[in-house]
Amino acid sequence: MADTQHLDRSQQASGFRSIDAQSGQPVGPPLAIHGLADVEAACAAAEGAFDAYRAIDNEARAAFLERIGAEIVTLGDDLILTAMRESGLPRARLEGERGRTVGQLKMFADVVRRGGWMGVRIDPSLPDRAPLPRPDLRMRMIPLGPVAVFGASNFPLAFSTAGGDTASALAAGCTVVVKGHPAHPATGAMVAGAIDAAVAACGLPTGVFSHLVGPGNELGSALVQDPRIAAVGFTGSRGGGLALVKLAQARPVPIPVYAEMSSVNPVVLLPEALKARGTALGTAFVGSLTMGAGQFCTNPGLVLAIEGEGLDAFVAAAGTALCEASAATMLTGGIHAAYEQGVAALRAHDDVKTIAQGKLGEGVTQGQAAFFETSAAQFLADKELGHEVFGAASLLVRCTSEDELHAVLREAEGQLTATIQMDAGDSDAASRLIPLLERKAGRILANGWPTGVEVSHAMVHGGPFPATSDGRTTSVGSLAIDRFLRPVSYQNLAPELLPTVLRDGTVAPRLVDGVFVD
Template sequence: MSIQGNMIIGQQRRFGQAGQLKAINPATNTEIEPAFGLANAADVEQACQLAREAFDQYRETTPEQRAVFLETIADEILALGTSLIDRAHQETGLPIARLEGERGRTMNQLRLFAKVVRDGYYLNATLDSALLERTPPRPDLRMRKIAIGPVAVFGASNFPLAFSVAGGDTASALAAGCPVVVKAHSAHLGTSELVAQAIQTAAAKCHMPEGVFSCLIGDGRQIGQSLVSHAAIKAVGFTGSRQGGIALMRTAAQRHEPIPVYAEMSSINPVFLMPSALAARSTQIAQGFVESLTLGAGQFCTNPGLVIAIDSTDLENFIETAANALQAKAAATMLTPGIHHAYVKGTEQLSSIAGVSKVAEGQAGGSACAAQVRLSSCTAPQFLNTPALSEEIFGPSSLIIRCADLDEVHAIAEFIEGQLTATVHANEADYELVKALMPILERKAGRILFNGFPTGVEVAHAMVHGGPFPSTSDSRTTSVGATAIDRFIRPVCYQELPAALTPASLQQDNPWSVPRIVNGELQLGK
């Protein structure tokens, strides 16, 4: 496979006719060959129409067929070899080792969803037997979850593999039985084309219906909006900016038939340092914090952008240690010139806010789009009175809030918007204080961590990568982990369904051995 500048529309590869675009190497701020052709309205229409036509067949493939398809995608991505990693490195400036790790994560996600499909817990198979003697008689009722319909996926800039063309949204939607139409992120077009080719190849090898997958190239505001507006699309997965996510939410809500949007948008990931923990290990926490803050040039949705603690000499030691560690950090290349520009502007604005002090900054220089690490501080009243301080600065910048007392800590916790994560550093002597804080954090965040750092989102059954608005558009869901599949399914109840027409998951003898709730009692199925 090679990079031709093509879109993938079903089993076709097509050079778009609505203009051209090249990827940019952020380390040098120069264009990378070749040019990519942009989609027009007919391309969007064809991808959506193919997805619609594929839906009924694809959603009723067996668990084994769908699991093998997901595993084959993982294999085909691995088979792309170093050409994928090299291209991703050129397009994103991310180090080779990081990209190899991310490829592993991407394959793990696909394989996790293969297991999820085979296990069949997500089907929520439920049977209530007929009670013919009752007045009135109860009919036989059987419920399963089915795929919601074709899904539009918008990849993230900061994970060119794990949250992009074959990322968590695509993997969970395909697992659910939904055809996927991806809008490739313009920041890594070549990476996207290679991965899209791998999925296309896997679809052909596994004899999937043609429209199960397409990957369009184009402008988010134009191609993206027309994709989300298309009547065939029944749900949207998005990882990106708050502004971009809200625009898609609006479009989806204004459709004749509104559809769910799962947008993962904006989070500043508060880290609470409790007094006893700070007294016991401020140096260690500071070192861990700086590593987390600077990982991947700070370009994580879970980057620790806010530190909250009560003023003390221990806090001073934390700040001093963090400042020293941070000053030694080299500037790292950011993903795109646009992200770099926004970061520089964001930190400049931060400096201009009265009452915000610069604590330390990392080394300057480096590549074209290199970001200088930044640590700032302010008081709690200052934070509470300055809405701009709650806004995410995407990159390696964090703000320490010095609180006078525990009441101010609680006031900050209540004040912040919804978050993907909240972190607590606490020793046993802090537990009573933490008990008072926990209910607030549970209302604010999708994941609450103790004595660690929020970067690093494990792909597991218990993971929640989600949270109240504006961290996501839908606090009821997660975009990472096994239950991400729940976003793309809906329940259907069958009443007095003849045995000859009953889907396997609901047949009396449970041929798929899935767990089921039978007359109100959970049964394992195997």
């Protein structure tokens, strides 16, 4: 459903405008707003198309995903310029993000073709088994149903209209209704048009994909509560994610919400690493902190270190680098205002010291980077210090011992990532840390920085609450498809009644009596 189809005409005239991220001023023509009638139409179309879409063969579904990527590429420079205007992000970042968007669509096409996602398991009957015979049991994964996807503010391409949630849901065989993010409506509309073109070119029902546009929460709330929606994908704030979880759980038939929400991504600086390269670590840390105006869900918002040689050198180098960091345009006025509020609260805290701040900006939505420090005792006494400030702000926690460092991590919330900076002499300390970090984070890094997420088969971009609403899942990488599938077992069905993939002689990856057969 393109943005102009099934429009509630009473809403069309009011419209809203795209906002230039740098100036904060409306640009371009008024955009039509979808209304509640459009939510109803989109969900009805998604339900109507679901059985036909899930029934197409793997090759056709894979070709559809690849065609979406090709249609996005066809949009050319107009897409990049539109996204630059609406997000304030630089050209190179958005060109890379477009490549990631197309690349993950191709990755899921490859996953679909290989067939392992179907999870086929066959336990042949054992009629002579004593004391009881075993029935013939065959299992596969099937798509959940229509999925609602909420576009993210900080990735107008890779985590929005055709982003990872949409790509993985379509790969699973689910139809998709996207609630476009109001911060980049024109970008979203262009990408939605590309998906519509792919739907038409592949001869699929129009309800396979729909795109809804509008400010406020009304559309999203209605979408989550529609009884035809079977699951939700969301990337955004903790407040927004929890609101959707609450709505989904209050339904007569509750549904899963896969929400990526809040993470401060602790970086642990171990003693030998600090001794050997404290200055270099301080400079590199600021590079990660200020990347993209700090508007990454993997931004290093918390640094932990034990008092000792090299820590002061780290702080001095980080302070010097941060003072030279230019202010950067933030994605929206609302994000900028929330960032300023969070930084002001840290600056005013009696037990928090300001290490350094970046250069002041001239634009109305430019964020000034900031680095603070506190003691482990104060951090443990005030849980608010562990909450995310979305932007280029971070807090150093000075610990007096390894035991105190572990205590801070035990009290920390769930995280997307945890990073260890270590040298050879830190191996024993690192080995004691890893079991603790496994319970706290979805991805553990050594001698790197958390910003930057590889789209691959072994990637986990998820973690214990509040990093995500379901720490068993990932929103990046091929494993993301599992969120939108569920198992069905077939017992003693005649061969002609079985799904083709479960019939004898069908070639597909499978477990037969517990043994993997490719």
